[in-house]
Amino acid sequence: MPVITSSKSQPSYDVVIVGSGAGGGQMAYTLTLAGLKCVMLEAGRDYDPVRETPMFQRPDQAPLRGVATPDKNFGFFDSTVDGGWQVPGEPYTQASEKKEEQFHWWRPRMLGGRTNHWGRISLRNGPYDFKPRSRDGLGFDWPFTYAEVDPYYTRAEMLVGVYGTNSGMENTPDSPAGVLLPPPKGRIAELVAQKYGKKLGIPFMPIHRAVLTRPLDWQTLPAKLHPNNPFAQRIVQDAMRARAACFWATDCGRGCSIGANYQSTTVHLPPALATGNLDIIANAHAREVLLNSEGKATGVLYVDKTTGKEMRVSGRVVVLAASSGETVRILLNSQGGKGIANSSGLVGKYIMDTVGTSVGGQIPMLENCPPHNEDGAGGGHFYSPWWLYQEQAAGRMDFPRGYHIELGGSRHMPSGGNPVPDDFIQGAYGTKLKEEARRYYGSFVGYSCRGDMIPNENSFCELDPEVKDKWGIPVLRWHWKWSQHELNQVAHARKTFTELIESMGGTVRKPKSNDPLEYIEPGGKVIHEVGGAIMGEDAKRSVCNRWNQTWDVKNLFICDGAPFASNADKNPTLTIMALAWRAGDYLIEEARRGNL
Amino acid sequence: MTESDRPRLSRRDVFKWFAATAAAMATSEAELFAAGPLAPAGTSSSVSATGYGTDPDLTRQYNPGDVWPLTLDASQTALLAALCDVILPADSFGPAASTLGIPGFIDEWISAPYPVQQGDRPLVLEGIVWMEAESQKRFQKSFAKLDDTGQGAICDDICNPASARPEFKQAARFFLKVRSLSMGAYFSTPAGWQAIGYVGNTPSATFDGPPLEVLQRLGVEQTVL
């Protein structure tokens, strides 16, 4: 990819974009296709999925059979570069020593960010999810309704390519006919869960994931996405043709060298670069947004990691999309640490993650299943949307918000770890051991709760007064607390999953504790960090307005998860893209009118 | 094997291991299990290499010893190979573990500069010493040279921590560790895939889902058409 060095950058750009993940990628795409000159700063190194993705590499070709280590937290072949739960030289701190009050922060350092290895689950928020406070009096409403975002969800789905079905279920929006790609067939454990789930009222069905189950319709989509813009249509057409359909093998978490799933580096950045309107500076760690005396943003101060020198880049507009936490950090560090866009005092407040807990089980009827290929689309094929809105509305539940269920369990490639827990095979060795391995392989299932977290006063981040990273930039200190809403939710999930496993005649893999605080995933562990610069109707009670634009600095936009006013059970990334696209259109219009 | 053949494991560590075994006879099972891993091995057997870092080349092929130096000498490797082959022998499911590089993998594992692997290192190194001593004691022969019956006799005593006699509890932990590592390594090779019944990692024009035979066996229908 034509990525430039600091010294080659132009004196000034229309827009400076910080971060190259889902938010930054979408912004660069939208703006450059409309003709704006952009520069993108990315703290990580350049990354080329075509050349670097280990598609068919086997665990026995990797060190330690590819199992996870402190260097590669999700296994050797996971696409994450220079990151994980810790980034060398870039610490973060915790305000509390208590385990349950800590936040775990996943960061990559690479072009495309987390989109290179994310799970590709792409769900729309529903109408309730944008107006949660109006429904149950908790958290915050967003400053718009679902109907306003709906067209942007459709555009994002058309560009990215998302498989799934329309369910017609409450608060689980359908896409317009013909937008979703065909869902892949159910795997055996998914079909079994569907059958038994039905008896308990749990509606397992095809999930939505950003994977091309057939080639994109490059002949008609570009005109739908960019009416009246032949330049954009031509470029997007080429970009769509360059992406192959999924070939039903390999793990999407490694990335996809054929462009069959969404990653910023294969979907957003190639067309943006093809416009000739984008410069990308890799190894450029943004430190501060620069302001002039009128309080308008003039550019970004960054560290060129290749030289260690501080550099500046100028633009008429600045967009932050460095992931919620990093965006907050940049805002707080700006103006020499005085902070910007923070007249509300809310920068860093209301950090949310997705509520998670998992229950595993072993299902005897899945033992000794005849071998067959279940690689499929490199991730889950089924899920269950939240199905108990009516029960909650009737006041029959002790928690206000829903969760969806993601399910695991298949005959996937053995990953290098022992495929059968020791307690199942007792003292077996020799041929007997191989028989046991063959018997149990594919009989283990797992169900994960992915729930709505309500923003609270105790979950936030701020600058650590003492600790700095290796370039001397103050780091974030995290505060975290679950409320009873989330704890009751995971308790319900645990009970539900136990019933489901037992209804199949299976046994639950007994977790150690019965305390929800112990079995809820710790803060940050689901890696859906959002909030920290929430949007709202009122400048005193929010950081951004309805257009992802900061109230205080008119030409500063935030296009990652930081402006989220709530965190629905739906995974956040499709919403990040839809809102970035929407904000981009607004930005273009405002720039044209000379308002920025 | 003499003590001097094993320079990376100090005499003191081995002694501790046997002492723990002896003490076990006087200790209740629960207490022994609660005791957790043995005392850390002496400095002579710790690892000082660095790992592969946070940005390794993911597309090249790696072999044990490529990234950090290995630990085991020829006689230790021979014993481990023999043990791995008792655990995963050549049979109708597939080849013997030693032909799939499993001993080399275990060596790579215990030599790795990461906490989990370093935690396993003393148990494996000390277990190898114990196995050899036990074999010499019972049969006056190296474990690697024993016939199936001899190897089986020792393994039967240590293959199950839950039912192993107190004096074999520690050895059973070693056996379990080697079995678990071997299984992970074995079933992640093409031959191991065949043995366990994994089919995949090849591109295909369509994904057809489970075959009819499988659907019928489980009493379900394909709901995605």
Ligand SMILES: Cc1cc2nc3c(=O)[nH]c(=O)nc-3n(C[C@H](O)[C@H](O)[C@H](O)COP(=O)(O)OP(=O)(O)OC[C@H]3O[C@@H](n4cnc5c(N)ncnc54)[C@H](O)[C@@H]3O)c2cc1C
């Ligand atoms: C394992 C995993 C699975 C996931 N699965 C899903 C899923 O199935 N569905 C879903 O919706 N979401 C999922 N997510 C979350 C998803 O990855 C994020 O929501 C999404 O990537 C957010 O996009 P972003 O642009 O805000 O941030 P990122 O994708 O993280 O990109 C931010 C970029 O900014 C760069 N950056 C950071 N600081 C600076 C700085 N100071 N200067 C310059 N650049 C900087 C980073 O290096 C990074 O490249 C998953 C995440 C992980 C880790």
Ligand code: SF4
């Ligand atoms: S499963 Fe399909 S989309 Fe995922 S990495 Fe493989 S080819 Fe790409």
